[in-house]
Amino acid sequence: MLDRVRALGQTGINVIVSFGRSGQFLFGVLRGVPKPAVGFPLLVRQIYSVGVLSLAIVVVSGLFIGMVLGLQGYTILSDYGSESAIGQMIALTLVRELGPVVTALLFAGRAGSALTAEIGLMKATEQLSSMEMMGVDPLRRVISPRLWAGFYTMPVLALIFSVVGIWGGMLVGVEWLGVYDGSFWGNMQSSVEFVDDVLNGVIKSVVFGFVCAWIAVYQGYDCVPTSAGISSATTKTVVYSSLAVLGLDFVLTAVMFGNF
Amino acid sequence: MGSSAYISLENVVFSRSGRRIFDGISLDIPRGKVTAIMGPSGTGKTTLLKLIGGQLRPDSGSIRVDGHEVPRLKRTALYALRQKMGMLFQSGALFTDLSVFENVAFPIRVHTNLPEDMIRDIVLMKLEAVGLRGARDLMPSELSGGMTRRVALARSIALDPELIMYDEPFTGQDPIAMGVLVKLIRDLNSSMGLTSVLVSHDVTESLSICHFACIIADGKVIGQGTPEELRAHESERVQQFLQGQPDGPVPFHYPAEDATTDFGLGRKA
Amino acid sequence: MAQRTVEIIVGLFMIAGLAALLFMALQVSGLSPKAAESTYTLYANFNDTGGLTPRGRISMAGVTIGTIDSITLDKKTFQARVKMAIHSDVDNIPADSAAVIRTSGLLGEQYIDVSVGGDMDSLKPGDTFYSTQSAMNLERLISNFASGR
Numbered sequence: 001m002l003d004r005v006r007a008l009g010q011t012g013i014n015v016i017v018s019f020g021r022s023g024q025f026l027f028g029v030l031r032g033v034p035k036p037a038v039g040f041p042l043l044v045r046q047i048y049s050v051g052v053l054s055l056a057i058v059v060v061s062g063l064f065i066g067m068v069l070g071l072q073g074y075t076i077l078s079d080y081g082s083e084s085a086i087g088q089m090i091a092l093t094l095v096r097e098l099g100p101v102v103t104a105l106l107f108a109g110r111a112g113s114a115l116t117a118e119i120g121l122m123k124a125t126e127q128l129s130s131m132e133m134m135g136v137d138p139l140r141r142v143i144s145p146r147l148w149a150g151f152y153t154m155p156v157l158a159l160i161f162s163v164v165g166i167w168g169g170m171l172v173g174v175e176w177l178g179v180y181d182g183s184f185w186g187n188m189q190s191s192v193e194f195v196d197d198v199l200n201g202v203i204k205s206v207v208f209g210f211v212c213a214w215i216a217v218y219q220g221y222d223c224v225p226t227s228a229g230i231s232s233a234t235t236k237t238v239v240y241s242s243l244a245v246l247g248l249d250f251v252l253t254a255v256m257f258g259n260f
Numbered sequence: 261m262g263s264s265a266y267i268s269l270e271n272v273v274f275s276r277s278g279r280r281i282f283d284g285i286s287l288d289i290p291r292g293k294v295t296a297i298m299g300p301s302g303t304g305k306t307t308l309l310k311l312i313g314g315q316l317r318p319d320s321g322s323i324r325v326d327g328h329e330v331p332r333l334k335r336t337a338l339y340a341l342r343q344k345m346g347m348l349f350q351s352g353a354l355f356t357d358l359s360v361f362e363n364v365a366f367p368i369r370v371h372t373n374l375p376e377d378m379i380r381d382i383v384l385m386k387l388e389a390v391g392l393r394g395a396r397d398l399m400p401s402e403l404s405g406g407m408t409r410r411v412a413l414a415r416s417i418a419l420d421p422e423l424i425m426y427d428e429p430f431t432g433q434d435p436i437a438m439g440v441l442v443k444l445i446r447d448l449n450s451s452m453g454l455t456s457v458l459v460s461h462d463v464t465e466s467l468s469i470c471h472f473a474c475i476i477a478d479g480k481v482i483g484q485g486t487p488e489e490l491r492a493h494e495s496e497r498v499q500q501f502l503q504g505q506p507d508g509p510v511p512f513h514y515p516a517e518d519a520t521t522d523f524g525l526g527r528k529a
Numbered sequence: 530m531a532q533r534t535v536e537i538i539v540g541l542f543m544i545a546g547l548a549a550l551l552f553m554a555l556q557v558s559g560l561s562p563k564a565a566e567s568t569y570t571l572y573a574n575f576n577d578t579g580g581l582t583p584r585g586r587i588s589m590a591g592v593t594i595g596t597i598d599s600i601t602l603d604k605k606t607f608q609a610r611v612k613m614a615i616h617s618d619v620d621n622i623p624a625d626s627a628a629v630i631r632t633s634g635l636l637g638e639q640y641i642d643v644s645v646g647g648d649m650d651s652l653k654p655g656d657t658f659y660s661t662q663s664a665m666n667l668e669r670l671i672s673n674f675a676s677g678r
Contacts, residue, residue: 044536048539129357130349132315133315135371156546156549189557
């Protein structure tokens with residue numbers, strides 16, 4: 001019995017310690033801003049591998065999710081004879097929730113796990129250590145561009161996701177099921193507010209991007225440098241990022257749309 | 261001590277996750293010579309190199325490199341000092357996404373503003389020194405183990421360091437590759453006059469190239485001197501290590517409880 | 530891949546992001562490029578605002594002329610006081626006009642409809658609507674009908 005309590009206490013301490021370590025790590029990364037001349041090409045390269053290479057999965061998922069929303073929305077709304085509200089339904093769902101959240105989940109699976117594995121392998125093969133011995137700080141050279149790349153690319157990806165999703169919904173609703181396209185766009189425009197919906201969605205995705213990239217690089221940097229360690233770090237990245245995104249989404253939604 | 265010691269460790273104590281790895285170790289590494297640090301696996305030889313490079317901090321004691329007290333250096337000063345150090349890692353630690361040429365060029369690009377054609381000349385000179393000028397366009401994954409280490413060596417001497425540390429350079433190498441490395445280490449030392457620290461448990465190779473050697477076991481220095489002095493050392497442990505005897509002061513058995521109780525035989529008694 | 534190619538692709542990626550933001554602003558949220566319209570404030574007191582919410586629409590003859598700023602409770606009269614922002618170019622609302630809460634469709638959102646009066650004077654900024662008509666409560670209507678009153 002007492003042992004169980006002790007184990008619980010130990011777990012608690014470990015959790016707090018790892019929070020502290022990751023915070024310290026984040027501080028170390030953010031403090032060391034590389035010189036623009038050196039940092040910019042590195043950042044561009046990371047935006048390419050983190051953002052551009054995730055584009056395909058984001059676009060395809062966005063298209064299908066938008067089309068499914070169109071179909072489902074139509075069947076539900078046509079019961080009330082208000083299928084013209086389909087545009088507003090699709091746009092609000094995508095812009096407020098699905099855009100940022102699904103993009104973040106895809107990002108964690110596609111780019112986050114790759115970041116963790118890459119950094120973990122660099123650690124296991126002593127590349128980070130040798131960089132340090134060459135007088136190059138791996139936090140600045142390796143970690144920082146990856147963190148910022150996640151921060152910059154997530155809102156872009158989420159916006160593209162939403163736009164493609166709305167287009168997919170229009171494809172189904174207007175082109176296929178025959179909703180009048182004037183009321184499709186008109187209803188959408190009268191109910192979607194730029195600041196309250198679109199910008200709040202962008203803020204959400206900025207937060208998610210930062211958190212996902214932070215978790216991914218921290219797990220990579222902190223992993224046990226063995227093959228088992230890297231694989232468990234990669235799993236942790238995906239699990240923790242997904243949980244963090246969903247939890248934070250609730251908090252952010254409550255703050256932004258909660259009306260209290 | 262005096263000016264002849266490039267690195268000097270005094271009473272260094274270091275422990276990791278509750279285990280004491282160094283228990284008051286003192287060591288002088290002379291300037292411009294090859295010093296071998298030998299010892300059984302797991303005695304923290306690599307840790308010693310990391311302490312010298314400032315990647316780890318000791319619990320107590322002093323580590324001086326070229327007059328600088330490493331554990332007390334500020335970040336920028338430490339990074340500046342590291343530019344005078346080269347380190348050859350056990351695995352080579354080449355950057356897998358860069359070609360051989362770019363790997364060697366990396367430290368030059370980061371620390372200097374030399375024009376591209378000068379970087380090219382320097383890199384090719386360094387690759388020539390290790391006999392791999394023709395392999396400049398290969399990727400690290402296309403290299404053999406011995407070649408990887410030679411490229412890594414070229415990279416660690418790219419900035420003409422004063423000190424170079426070799427971490428287990430001979431492990432897992434075939435006799436030819438080993439011979440090449442032995443020759444390279446000796447040539448680099450004599451032609452560039454750099455201080456070399458060699459961590460290894462390959463007794464024959466190490467003793468054949470070093471000017472000084474020291475043997476570490478159980479967190480202490482158990483013997484040091486020139487190779488001849490060590491061969492004539494009276495300590496049993498030094499002799500056991502040098503001659504590779506399976507049993508002796510360092511026991512064959514890992515500490516365990518009495519065998520009869522462990523096998524469940526002595527319980528009735 | 531050459532650094533130049535990577536930079537070009539990343540540039541295109543960023544442009545795609547900006548284009549998406551622009552699409553969101555113009556096509557999805559219907560944000561018009563012209564500056565936010567200047568408005569003036571009017572008030573109206575209601576016995577029951579029903580499901581009226583801030584940001585709701587105010588219309589006249591079906592044309593949107595403003596939005597609801599806030600809805601507060603007047604502690605003296607126990608009425609709801611609605612603060613409205615009316616577009617400045619609609620500056621000739623007759624003083625005896627009525628503010629009526631209506632529902633768009635059977636289940637749609639509620640909005641305020643201004644039914645035009647005939648007075649020659651018009652409401653000035655800060656004025657309060659003289660006559661109002663509260664939200665039509667469907668449940669109350671049905672129960673009134675059922676009990677025959």
